[in-house]
Amino acid sequence: MTITIHARAAEIAAPIHPAYDPAPSIPRLLTELGQEDFWTRYATVRGDTNTFNADYIADRKRASLLLRAVIADLVALANPSDFHTAAQAAAAANALRRADWKMCLPAEASRAWLREQYLEHQEAEDPHPPNCPGGCRGSGTVIEPVIWQSDGVPLHAEPVDCLRGEEADPHAADCTGCHGTGRKYDAEHREYQVCGYYTPDPAYEPAPRPAASGDPWSSSPQGGYDDEPPF
Ligand SMILES: [Zn+2]
Ligand SMILES: [Zn+2]
Numbered sequence: 525m526t527i528t529i530h531a532r533a534a535e536i537a538a539p540i541h542p543a544y545d546p547a548p549s550i551p552r553l554l555t556e557l558g559q560e561d562f563w564t565r566y567a568t569v570r571g572d573t574n575t576f577n578a579d580y581i582a583d584r585k586r587a588s589l590l591l592r593a594v595i596a597d598l599v600a601l602a603n604p605s606d607f608h609t610a611a612q613a614a615a616a617a618n619a620l621r622r623a624d625w626k627m628c629l630p631a632e633a634s635r636a637w638l639r640e641q642y643l644e645h646q647e648a649e650d651p652h653p654p655n656c657p658g659g660c661r662g663s664g665t666v667i668e669p670v671i672w673q674s675d676g677v678p679l680h681a682e683p684v685d686c687l688r689g690e691e692a693d694p695h696a697a698d699c700t701g702c703h704g705t706g707r708k709y710d711a712e713h714r715e716y717q718v719c720g721y722y723t724p725d726p727a728y729e730p731a732p733r734p735a736a737s738g739d740p741w742s743s744s745p746q747g748g749y750d751d752e753p754p755f
Contacts, residue, residue: 543601543639550595555690557591560584563653584653587645589620594642597635613638657689672707672716679715695719698728 564584567573573581593616600606600613614631617638621628629637645651650662660666666686669678697704702719710717 544594544598544642548594548598548642550598551693552687553591553595553598555688557588557595559657559688560587560591560653563655564588580653583650586620586623587651589616589623590638590641590645593617593620593638597638600635610635652686652688656686658686659689660686670718674709674714674716676716693722695722696724697730698724700725 561584564581567576567581593613596609596613596616600609603609610631614634617634618628620638620641621634628634646664651664652658652660652662654662656662658666664686665683667681668684669681670684671678671680673679692706695702695704695706699719700723701721702708706719707716708719709715
């Protein structure tokens with residue numbers, strides 16, 4: 525019986541067909557949602573929505589509804605036994621359907637439809653607005669260095685996801701790939717490559733700190749937080 529329970533737990537932890545593959549980053553989705561919503565409301569607040577391209581405003585509104593529903597769906601997927609979050613995700617998916625002049629669907633069907641819409645959005649030629657602060661001109665990709673020489677000079681650039689003008693979230697020192705630098709060393713080719721995913725090492729322990737000096741102007745912390753000012 526124990527084996528069956530374990531097998532079931534493993535199945536829940538790693539479904540054969542994940543709903544989102546790869547799983548989107550919720551912080552990135554929030555940035556995307558914030559920007560799409562801003563552009564929509566900016567036009568309204570200025571009071572001259574009619575001077576904006578109608579397709580531009582419609583695309584921003586739809587992207588906002590899509591992204592907020594995807595965030596709700598991800599939260600619901602992470603809590604499979606919570607019917608409230610599942611209902612919220614379905615309602616958010618149906619809000620997008622309503623904006624598309626489509627009939628509301630039952631909960632599971634609306635969420636399945638939402639995931640198809642998100643896939644289409646990602647594969648679209650213009651997932652970002654033409655005035656995207658990331659400089660992608662709407663394409664959602666920008667050309668950036670991904671390989672550097674050992675002296676830091678960029679060697680190779682390729683299309684990467686546009687971050688809408690935001691810096692990439694940093695990796696902490698416990699990242700098994702880059703130890704917080706964002707780049708990992710390829711000894712065979714003697715070059716640095718971008719560290720694609722923050723992979724925290726659960727066994728990581730920070731290096732011991734130097735003993736406190738007692739000098740309030742010293743940069744060494746005296747047992748408090750690292751970023752605590754000395755006064
Ligand atoms: Zn962009
Ligand atoms: Zn890393």
